[in-house]
Amino acid sequence: MSFDVKLFSEKLRRSRENLQLTIEETAAEIGMSANDYSNLENGQVTPTGDIILILSDFFKIDYQYFISNQ
Numbered sequence: 001m002s003f004d005v006k007l008f009s010e011k012l013r014r015s016r017e018n019l020q021l022t023i024e025e026t027a028a029e030i031g032m033s034a035n036d037y038s039n040l041e042n043g044q045v046t047p048t049g050d051i052i053l054i055l056s057d058f059f060k061i062d063y064q065y066f067i068s069n070q
């Protein structure tokens with residue numbers, strides 16, 4: 001099973017939108033630039049394991065949600 005960056009980015013966008021946050025607000029809260037966060041959300045970069053754990057903690061979602069291909 002390979003990591004689906006497109007699916008990850010869709011889940012990330014939905015998670016942010018569910019909290020009604022902007023890209024800038026989310027990026028500031030997790031300590032990254034808005035440009036770097038936007039690249040994650042647009043599927044332009046593959047997240048590291050550390051980033052996935054940071055995002056999971058911030059969104060209060062099990063990390064497996066972000067890495068599963070479902």
